[in-house]
Amino acid sequence: MKMKKILAVMLAMLMLVTCFAACGKKQDADADSPSKTETKKKFVMGVDPEYPPFSYLGDDGKYTGFDVEICRAACEYLGWDFEVFAVNWDNKLIQLDSKECDCVWSGMTILPSMKEAGYIISKPYFDNKQVLLVKENSGFNASKDLAGKDVAVQSGTSGEHLLQEDLKSLADSFKNVVACDSFLKCFTELEGNAVDAVFVDEPVAVSYVAKNSGYKIIDENLGAEQYGIAFRSGDQELCNEIEKAVAHLVESGKYAEIAEKYPDINKDNLTFLK
Amino acid sequence: MNILNMSNIQKSFGDNNVLKDISIKVDKGEVVSVIGPSGSGKSTLLRCATLLETIDGGSFSYMGEEVCSVKNGKVVYDKNLNKFRHYFGLVFQNFNLFPHWSVLKNVIDAPISVQHRDKNEVKAEAVELLKKMGLEDKVKAYPGELSGGQQQRLSIVRALAMKPEILFFDEPTSALDPELTGEVLKVIKQLAEENMTMVIVTHEMEFARAVSDRVIFMDGGIIVEEGAPNEVFANTKNERTKQFLQNYSKNEY
Amino acid sequence: MDFWIMIEKMLEGFEKTCAIFFLTLLFSLPLGMIITLLSKSKLKIVSGITRFVISVLRGTPLMLQLIAVTYGPYYLFHISVSREKLIPVVIAFSINYAAYFAEIYRSGIESMPVGQYEAAAVLGYSKPKTFMKIILPQVIRRILPSATNEIVTLVKDTSLAFTVSYQEMFTIGKQIANSQTSFVPFVVAGIFYYVFNALVSFIMRRVEKSMSYYKM
Numbered sequence: 001m002k003m004k005k006i007l008a009v010m011l012a013m014l015m016l017v018t019c020f021a022a023c024g025k026k027q028d029a030d031a032d033s034p035s036k037t038e039t040k041k042k043f044v045m046g047v048d049p050e051y052p053p054f055s056y057l058g059d060d061g062k063y064t065g066f067d068v069e070i071c072r073a074a075c076e077y078l079g080w081d082f083e084v085f086a087v088n089w090d091n092k093l094i095q096l097d098s099k100e101c102d103c104v105w106s107g108m109t110i111l112p113s114m115k116e117a118g119y120i121i122s123k124p125y126f127d128n129k130q131v132l133l134v135k136e137n138s139g140f141n142a143s144k145d146l147a148g149k150d151v152a153v154q155s156g157t158s159g160e161h162l163l164q165e166d167l168k169s170l171a172d173s174f175k176n177v178v179a180c181d182s183f184l185k186c187f188t189e190l191e192g193n194a195v196d197a198v199f200v201d202e203p204v205a206v207s208y209v210a211k212n213s214g215y216k217i218i219d220e221n222l223g224a225e226q227y228g229i230a231f232r233s234g235d236q237e238l239c240n241e242i243e244k245a246v247a248h249l250v251e252s253g254k255y256a257e258i259a260e261k262y263p264d265i266n267k268d269n270l271t272f273l274k
Numbered sequence: 275m276n277i278l279n280m281s282n283i284q285k286s287f288g289d290n291n292v293l294k295d296i297s298i299k300v301d302k303g304e305v306v307s308v309i310g311p312s313g314s315g316k317s318t319l320l321r322c323a324t325l326l327e328t329i330d331g332g333s334f335s336y337m338g339e340e341v342c343s344v345k346n347g348k349v350v351y352d353k354n355l356n357k358f359r360h361y362f363g364l365v366f367q368n369f370n371l372f373p374h375w376s377v378l379k380n381v382i383d384a385p386i387s388v389q390h391r392d393k394n395e396v397k398a399e400a401v402e403l404l405k406k407m408g409l410e411d412k413v414k415a416y417p418g419e420l421s422g423g424q425q426q427r428l429s430i431v432r433a434l435a436m437k438p439e440i441l442f443f444d445e446p447t448s449a450l451d452p453e454l455t456g457e458v459l460k461v462i463k464q465l466a467e468e469n470m471t472m473v474i475v476t477h478e479m480e481f482a483r484a485v486s487d488r489v490i491f492m493d494g495g496i497i498v499e500e501g502a503p504n505e506v507f508a509n510t511k512n513e514r515t516k517q518f519l520q521n522y523s524k525n526e527y
Numbered sequence: 528m529d530f531w532i533m534i535e536k537m538l539e540g541f542e543k544t545c546a547i548f549f550l551t552l553l554f555s556l557p558l559g560m561i562i563t564l565l566s567k568s569k570l571k572i573v574s575g576i577t578r579f580v581i582s583v584l585r586g587t588p589l590m591l592q593l594i595a596v597t598y599g600p601y602y603l604f605h606i607s608v609s610r611e612k613l614i615p616v617v618i619a620f621s622i623n624y625a626a627y628f629a630e631i632y633r634s635g636i637e638s639m640p641v642g643q644y645e646a647a648a649v650l651g652y653s654k655p656k657t658f659m660k661i662i663l664p665q666v667i668r669r670i671l672p673s674a675t676n677e678i679v680t681l682v683k684d685t686s687l688a689f690t691v692s693y694q695e696m697f698t699i700g701k702q703i704a705n706s707q708t709s710f711v712p713f714v715v716a717g718i719f720y721y722v723f724n725a726l727v728s729f730i731m732r733r734v735e736k737s738m739s740y741y742k743m
Contacts, residue, residue, distance in 0.1 A: 091598075188710075389651070
């Protein structure tokens with residue numbers, strides 16, 4: 001009986017401590033984000049935190065990446081506070097709608113459906129294409145070699161979208177299209193020979209080949225597309241201001257300076273540096 | 275004054291008329307045994323008397339206070355049934371002790387938390403009763419640690435601690451191993467000697483004959499015969515009673 | 528990334544995992560009891576609605592409920608989403624787990640022998656007293672093993688909070704894994720969950736033991 005009481009008291013205390021900790025945290029968080037978008041004091045950038053080299057968790061445990069650094073520099077120029085908000089990529093537009101962030105800016109492919117749905121989309125800043133990543137010794141040299149093979153793609157990405165629409169005939173030539181919820185899982189499937197190729201954005205593939213040996217890229221200029229920034233409908237003015245700030249960064253050379261830090265991003269594909 | 279007065283009790287479950295017009299009076303200090311074949315309605319009668327079932331017709335009272343009465347052909351129960359619960363106690367066939375409470379707590383909790391009696395006084399009485407029933411060294415034990423006979427004696431103590439005017443027993447030895455029935459019957463006999471008013475539903479014919487002032491034989495939801503033990507057991511004129519007792523003694527061997 | 532930075536980040540996430548876990552238990556355990564009592568209500572409309580709600584909560588994925596609780600208010604009433612995600616997360620988890628606990632309570636209550644109620648009635652205990660003093664303590668002992676199961680599941684289910692970008696341990700582990708192209712964070716997360724669950728199981732076993740002082 002005594003043991004029971006002691007345990008009950010311990011449990012209750014543990015719960016209380018957690019509650020207080022949680023409440024304390026909450027106040028901190030509120031203090032960090034006092035302003036709303038209307039005051040234009042704070043700009044919350046919505047990113048996929050798992051999308052190197054555009055946006056990812058850096059070695060120091062803080063969010064970084066090409067998009068993140070450009071946005072930070074733009075906010076500095078505008079005199080705004082800057083904050084990164086990690087979205088769940090599958091729900092990114094819901095999270096933008098519900099004002100958890102002010103934009104989605106994270107290697108995001110511009111889709112016609114976004115404009116149709118009323119989102120404000122910035123000028124494109126990156127020309128992307130999809131490539132096929134295969135093992136070096138696999139003997140695959142062109143997309144037609146993959147007929148009857150298994151190909152992995154990250155779900156929710158434009159790559160998956162392309163395979164369902166514009167590149168449907170290519171997808172149909174594959175045996176299976178395996179959707180994985182992150183590209184790391186796609187690559188792991190490839191490494192473990194569960195699939196024969198990964199259909200992925202070029203910069204991601206370049207970055208992976210640079211870090212891991214034994215892989216090569218089949219580049220057939222598949223699915224040319226462009227990256228842009230998405231804002232809520234009605235935020236045209238906000239979009240203009242950000243675009244103006246980015247234009248300033250390009251002029252001042254800061255843009256190119258940041259791009260230099262990311263060798264995985266092909267400079268020829270950065271629209272503003274052409 | 276009758277402690278219990280039941281008149282024209284009717285009870286049915288669906289189409290099954292379990293009790294058809296039963297009337298019983300129990301005087302103070304009287305020990306009444308109810309015998310009869312399975313399904314004759316004995317247990318249902320006790321369950322109606324102890325308010326575990328509601329009756330469909332008739333009326334009954336404790337100590338002259340009406341529990342229910344018939345108004346416009348309908349049985350209407352008193353709004354405050356709790357006061358009647360202080361008049362009776364019930365000893366179940368399966369004991370129904372509270373397994374998570376110690377022996378002592380089983381006995382004292384209801385008098386303290388239901389009857390709001392003084393804790394120390396109740397405790398002292400409980401210890402005294404447990405001693406009388408030979409359970410003094412089990413005060414701190416839990417019901418699950420007791421033998422069947424001890425459990426049934428404990429449930430008798432639990433009922434007695436409420437100081438009831440009348441105690442009902444629903445086949446108190448039916449769930450016990452044969453070698454354990456004796457200790458429980460002995461305790462009931464002891465209570466009879468102390469003039470406790472009791473109604474005992476039982477299959478122990480020898481015991482019923484020895485302990486009771488009056489025997490009621492029920493069959494098919496009616497009282498077939500009622501009388502002193504010797505009349506019923508030895509000199510019954512009734513054919514059904516005779517047949518039941520004969521069958522019964524046949525089954526025993 | 529330095530190993531210790533990774534551990535530090537994941538510990539930050541673990542704090543939030545613990546917050547979901549304890550707050551969900553704190554709210555869902557009593558809420559489950561209320562739901563059980565409502566589902567056993569004599570008013571047909573009350574019990575009918577309650578049972579329907581239970582079946583919806585048990586019959587749809589928790590992930591969907593998380594999204595509904597977090598973003599539903601915005602889409603329905605244009606109430607902007609709280610930046611403190613802990614609130615919708617704990618609400619969604621609490622009602623979902625309350626439905627499961629309610630079913631556990633119900634099975635426990637229904638497994639009680641009717642004789643316990645009858646003995647209490649004859650002794651004059653009121654209905655609430657019977658429930659609190661006689662039925663509930665025995666029900667708790669009966670349901671502890673299945674409740675432990677549910678609690679262990681809750682530890683693992685906390686990872687579903689990533690659906691609404693609540694930065695609990697698994698979300699952070701996933702981010703590190705994908706940013707650094709490394710599986711180490713998943714291994715670390717697995718160890719964290721395992722140790723946490725081992726602790727929960729240990730505590731629950733002690734509680735079970737402390738309650739098994741009597742035979743049923």
